Amino acid sequence: MCYIEITKDNIEDNHICCALSTKQYEHAVNEKKRWLKARMDEGLVFYRLHERAKVFIEYLPANEAWVPINAPNFMYINCLWVSGRYKNNGHAKRLLDKCIADAKACGMDGIIHIAGKKKLPYLSDKHFFEHMGFTLQDEAAPYFQLMALTWNGLADSPAFKSQVKSDSINEKGITIYYTAQCPFAVGMINDLRELTEKKGVQFQSIQLSSKEEAQKSPAIWTTFSVFFDGRFVTHEIMSINKxxxxxNTLA
Known part of the structure; x- marks a missing residue:
């Protein structure tokens, strides 16, 4: 199997796996490409299968990651995605092996990733990571688990930052935190705003635009997190109908 690394030099000539068949999200894909190029200066690495497929891994040093975690000298996996007919062909393991090799070459203590307690959209299946030797390091409500593969037994244990432990904020109505990391989040936000306000519910969206903002965020899943009247509801990027x-169940 052939994988290619997407770099600042070739990203404009390559797809990045997200929203492959959805023309309406083209502007959001371009925004993610700009986001990726900026992160590549901070150590982000992006590998994908050399086909028109959603098979890729995206990772960077944890201290540069746009998530509220403490994990010095670890590599953080933003996303490891294998979809459709490409599942169960060893792609996830081979892509993970690239991340492991890079982390070891950089002298890091291990790799971390956020998974769900159960199978959920947009969150990795923790059972794959357990099979690959990852262990649970920390948890946060309602279903987030911080998993780590560690090869330095003396390394500090990775953990979620304290501000995400309460899973609540001091806001009314719908509040959505998001970043440009996922084109679907960027592409959907205006439609979600229009629907929410049409129903007479207060709406605000907060696009996290820097690593510092993301690491101080009350949302664990900074890619997309929905709160209602201050309580976390979901990380799932939903269709308008859903x-x-x-x-209707909240308001």
Whole structure:
């Protein structure tokens, strides 16, 4: 199998796996490409299968990651995604092996990733990571688990930052935290705003625009997190119809 590394030099001529068949998100894909190029200066690495497929891994040093975690000298996996007919062909392991090799070459103590207690959209299946030797390091409500593969037994244990432990904020109505990391989040936000306000519910979206903002965020899943009246509701980027059903249960 052939994998290619997406770099600042070739990213404009290559797809980045997200929203491959959705023309309406083209502007959001371009925004993610700009986001990736900026992160590459901070050590982000992006490998994908050399086909038109959603098979890729994206990782960077944890101290540069846009998530509220403490994990000095670890590598953080933003996303490891293998979809459709490409599942169960060893792609996830081979892509993870690239991350492991890079982390060891950089003298790091291990690798971390956020998974879910159970199988959920947009969150990795923790059972794969357990099979690969990852162990649970920390948890936060309602279902987030911080997993780590560590080869230095003296390394400090990775952990979520304290501000995410309460899973609540002091806001009314719908509040969505998001970044440009996922084109679907960027592409959907205006539609979600229009629907929410049409129903007479207060709406605010907070696009995290720096590593510092993301690391101080009350949302663990900074890619996309929905709060209602201050309580965390979901990290799932929903269709308009599904989000409307959610609103009907909340408001």
């Amino acid at each position: 989000f409307e059903k959610l609103l």
